[in-house]
Amino acid sequence: MALLPEQRRRGLRSFEPGQAAAQLQVDGAPLLDLASNDYLGLSCHPAVVAAAQAAAALEGVGAGASRLVSGSRPGHQALERALATWLGRERVLLFPSGFQANLAAVLALADRHSLVLADRLIHHSLLTGVRASGARLQRFAHNDLNDLGRRLQLARQARPGQRLLVLSESLFSMQGTSPDVGTLAALCQGHGAALLLDEAHALGVLGPSGRGLGYGLNGAKDQGEIALLSGTFGKAFGSGGAFLAGDALVMEWLLQFSGPFRYTTALAPPLAAAALAALGQIQANPLGPALLQRARRWRGALEAAGWPRPPGLGPILPLLVGDDGLALELQQRLEAAGLLGVAIRPPTVPEGSARLRLVLRADLPLGSLERLLTALGSPPGQNLPCS
Structure with a gap:
């Protein structure tokens, strides 16, 4: 355990249901859920x-x-x-x-x-x-x-x-x-x-x-x-x-x-x-096509903002940043803005490919993309990994 770097340490956090769809709470603070795999929002249907x-x-x-x-x-x-x-x-x-x-x-x-x-x-x-x-x-x-x-x-x-x-x-x-x-x-x-x-x-x-x-x-x-x-x-x-x-x-x-x-x-x-x-x-009521269309729009907007285009076509949008510390910094930046996105680090992903994993849900409110782009701000540099 002593050899495990601080930026690789995991911990357990307790999330409570929020007052609105696609919302969780941590210590009473509401967070828009951009992390879970409840893609269609059916867990609370x-x-x-x-x-x-x-x-x-x-x-x-x-x-x-x-x-x-x-x-x-x-x-x-x-x-x-x-x-x-x-x-x-x-x-x-x-x-x-x-x-x-x-x-x-x-x-x-x-x-x-x-x-x-x-x-x-x-x-x-x-x-x-x-x-x-x-x-x-x-x-x-x-x-x-x-x-x-x-x-x-x-x-x-x-x-x-x-x-x-x-x-x-x-x-x-x-x-x-x-x-x-x-x-x-x-x-x-x-x-x-x-x-x-x-x-x-x-x-x-x-x-x-x-x-x-x-x-x-x-x-x-x-x-x-x-x-x-x-x-x-x-x-x-x-x-x-x-x-x-x-x-x-x-x-x-x-x-x-x-x-x-x-x-x-x-x-x-x-x-x-x-x-x-x-x-x-x-x-x-198949919601997949609309969710995939929304995913294309989010990928295009992230790329236009200077981030590496998240690979794939589905609702999982990883922002590849490479460095563990940077991925954690982005997670904290989002939480400060009321958004939940999780930093994924090795060994879950290969060395040098830490990322902020963002997930789209069918029940995200309008304006979620704009909130995300504002919270992320400008990319921290031009040496981010390619997608």
Whole structure:
């Protein structure tokens, strides 16, 4: 601990709900929320809250056991069926957290005889799954499908019968970037590699009607195939928990053999009910297109003000500044102006790429962009990292 620099130390802060939408409070001071992943503002939507309250009153707060003991509820099955239909997948299984879902997914698709090729910026939960599986790991350059293709070809030539697994995300949470998922899936299919796609930050926002960038990639003619999709309810769905979606065979394998599924208490019934209600809201009123249009406007305005253009197209807008201290200074500058944006530093991001992570929400009030630009002021120098 003594060797940990002060600018790398983390701490826990307590945030309370504010008096208005997209607002939090710290020590009584209101802050406009430009940090959380509640992209559609559904965590406080009346229908979502009411569904959770009704489930808690009827079934209790917790499930009390794993799904394979006495923890399975009708609400779990209703949510799984609704998600499978919405995503065009044969089956869905719920998990209490995205970390558990990703761990289970990797263990289902790889073992110690496998080679896993993972995007260099993949989420820590997926890397933990690779380590637990015993598979060999190679990292390919971020969203660089040429690099991935070269590695897949070399792997097939070296060991033609080896099981290959590729790991990527449809929206990277700290970069705001996305791969060409269609090309990625086709590339994996062409080399006989299974693809695990983490859609945690894309669902509800990206893809047709918010179904994610992997929607429709089921191995049909002239399409690639995604072996497993992982998603969470703690982002655009405004709830908590996670799921895996895939074909009937791999999902049955998970049911029968997955430790992360078997040996954990089932998703709390109020969270499942809230997620199902949130899905209904997303289906009835897709907010993704308007949010993405707003994201384009914010990116253009930040670039016009002299900041590096935040990469990507989605609601995650990282301002890359490089230096840890500068990122913290920008966070403090925003808080002084009543805005919450969080400094992200290594090891969460690579060395020398500290950033202020800004997140758009569908319920941000008008004038939020102008408040942000005023609070940020002029860029501190001309040597900021390129996006």
